[in-house]
Amino acid sequence: MRICMIGAGNLATQLSLALSQKGHEIVQVWSQTAHHASDLALKLNCPSTNESEKITDDAQVYLIAIKDEAIVPFLNRHQWDNKLVVHTAGSIPMSTLETKCLNFGVFYPFQTFSKNKKVDFDQIPICIEASSPQNLEILNQLACSLSENINFYNSDQRKQIHLAAVFVNNFVNHFYTIGEEILAEKGIGFEILKPLILETAQKIITQDPQSSQTGPAIRNDQIILNKQLEMLTNRPDLKKIYSLISERIIQTIK
Amino acid sequence: MRICMIGAGNLATQLSLALSQKGHEIVQVWSQTAHHASDLALKLNCPSTNESEKITDDAQVYLIAIKDEAIVPFLNRHQWDNKLVVHTAGSIPMSTLETKCLNFGVFYPFQTFSKNKKVDFDQIPICIEASSPQNLEILNQLACSLSENINFYNSDQRKQIHLAAVFVNNFVNHFYTIGEEILAEKGIGFEILKPLILETAQKIITQDPQSSQTGPAIRNDQIILNKQLEMLTNRPDLKKIYSLISERIIQTIK
Numbered sequence: 001m002r003i004c005m006i007g008a009g010n011l012a013t014q015l016s017l018a019l020s021q022k023g024h025e026i027v028q029v030w031s032q033t034a035h036h037a038s039d040l041a042l043k044l045n046c047p048s049t050n051e052s053e054k055i056t057d058d059a060q061v062y063l064i065a066i067k068d069e070a071i072v073p074f075l076n077r078h079q080w081d082n083k084l085v086v087h088t089a090g091s092i093p094m095s096t097l098e099t100k101c102l103n104f105g106v107f108y109p110f111q112t113f114s115k116n117k118k119v120d121f122d123q124i125p126i127c128i129e130a131s132s133p134q135n136l137e138i139l140n141q142l143a144c145s146l147s148e149n150i151n152f153y154n155s156d157q158r159k160q161i162h163l164a165a166v167f168v169n170n171f172v173n174h175f176y177t178i179g180e181e182i183l184a185e186k187g188i189g190f191e192i193l194k195p196l197i198l199e200t201a202q203k204i205i206t207q208d209p210q211s212s213q214t215g216p217a218i219r220n221d222q223i224i225l226n227k228q229l230e231m232l233t234n235r236p237d238l239k240k241i242y243s244l245i246s247e248r249i250i251q252t253i254k
Numbered sequence: 255m256r257i258c259m260i261g262a263g264n265l266a267t268q269l270s271l272a273l274s275q276k277g278h279e280i281v282q283v284w285s286q287t288a289h290h291a292s293d294l295a296l297k298l299n300c301p302s303t304n305e306s307e308k309i310t311d312d313a314q315v316y317l318i319a320i321k322d323e324a325i326v327p328f329l330n331r332h333q334w335d336n337k338l339v340v341h342t343a344g345s346i347p348m349s350t351l352e353t354k355c356l357n358f359g360v361f362y363p364f365q366t367f368s369k370n371k372k373v374d375f376d377q378i379p380i381c382i383e384a385s386s387p388q389n390l391e392i393l394n395q396l397a398c399s400l401s402e403n404i405n406f407y408n409s410d411q412r413k414q415i416h417l418a419a420v421f422v423n424n425f426v427n428h429f430y431t432i433g434e435e436i437l438a439e440k441g442i443g444f445e446i447l448k449p450l451i452l453e454t455a456q457k458i459i460t461q462d463p464q465s466s467q468t469g470p471a472i473r474n475d476q477i478i479l480n481k482q483l484e485m486l487t488n489r490p491d492l493k494k495i496y497s498l499i500s501e502r503i504i505q506t507i508k
Contacts, residue, residue, distance in 0.1 A: 125446045160440040168433040169454045170469030171499045177463040179422040186414040192379045200423045201455035209431040215424030245425045
């Protein structure tokens with residue numbers, strides 16, 4: 001398919017590289033920042049622009065991978081006629097595209113992306129939604145060329161998936177940072193945590209998380225809980241988090 | 255080495271199987287619960303007992319892998335003379351063994367263990383500490399036969415490592431459970447979160463966690479933050495956790 005990529009950030013980079021590798025043609029990259037657009041275009045060997053008037057007419061799908069709050073202002077800067085315009089945002093309902101486009105949809109690859117860490121799309125869940133069965137079929141073809149894991153969820157469900165992601169990705173990663181901080185207090189490097197972090201994640205592939213729960217809270221081990229709270233006396237922010245999560249784990253004990 | 259295994263839980267099981275596989279001889283398994291002891295002893299093809307008077311004299315190392323609070327009562331039930339007695343608990347200082355034993359130490363494999371999920375010890379950090387250089391050398395030999403990752407931390411540092419583990423293992427796993435709960439509200443299965451959970455963990459192997467941080471809080475994206483808080487209106491416990499962690503992430507923005 002002939003695709004115009006709107007955006008040049010982490011997701012736009014990984015997605016356009018993967019699509020190009022699967023034989024799709026990225027016909028143009030647009031980004032508000034000219035050198036971001038040209039950096040990505042160079043990797044894809046295609047033209048780029050930072051002017052919305054110069055966006056090509058010659059694409060079958062316009063994939064918008066820019067910041068959530070930039071989507072509506074961007075849409076207003078161009079006439080879309082009957083072009084298929086698709087955003088990639090978890091939390092933005094499909095209806096956001098309705099007033100400016102005739103053909104529209106959502107293409108949400110559910111993963112965390114870095115600009116320089118190559119991602120294997122094969123197993124990444126892609127959530128698609130479209131304004132018509134015809135448009136859904138186009139997005140389904142596009143998604144199937146990248147991944148084996150296609151999901152048809154509506155905007156309300158997608159928003160919920162995005163909320164769950166904040167807990168299992170953003171908050172979890174922050175807990176890795178907290179682990180690093182706690183060790184640094186006693187001159188211990190982060191390295192020692194890595195095997196435990198990996199095993200914790202790998203466990204949930206074969207075991208549901210509630211039955212994988214270990215630690216002092218699930219044993220309601222008040223001696224350790226109190227000792228550890230005491231260790232956090234000088235870290236009131238961490239102490240509060242420790243109490244709150246431990247209490248919630250204790251409540252799950254049957 | 256000739257080892258007496260005190261305990262038959264997750265850690266005792268995995269540790270004694272690994273030691274046996276590396277050519278050490280588990281000469282006896284003790285557990286308070288006779289059938290737990292015999293179940294593990296069957297796997298190791300060795301005798302077992304649940305009576306503390308029947309603990310063998312014929313071992314070089316007595317490895318205690320039982321619940322933290324059971325360690326002291328257990329020690330009191332036997333005469334240890336000059337035997338090398340070693341516990342495996344992160345949060346218990348080595349000095350706990352001092353009053354009952356002449357030769358003692360700590361052997362702390364830093365990982366999460368399940369009874370039935372086999373663990374590859376090669377990369378697991380093992381923290382050792384001992385009452386004398388001679389005893390430390392014995393524990394070092396034992397540790398080196400299992401893992402390439404040996405660490406010499408004292409009881410105070412080990413306690414800190416255990417606290418960090420509660421955040422990156424126990425609390426992280428509870429966030430996986432929260433992710434499952436949030437999805438279930440809209441009839442979505444946990445499966446969709448698995449690739450994201452794995453990638454989040456794998457990222458920290460090559461990138462430090464603070465620079466890996468993504469999501470609405472690190473962008474200080476108040477629109478999404480408020481939308482997601484609103485989605486949690488009927489879940490005051492989750493709303494509180496969401497606010498607290500998001501605020502802490504925002505504070506890390508430079």
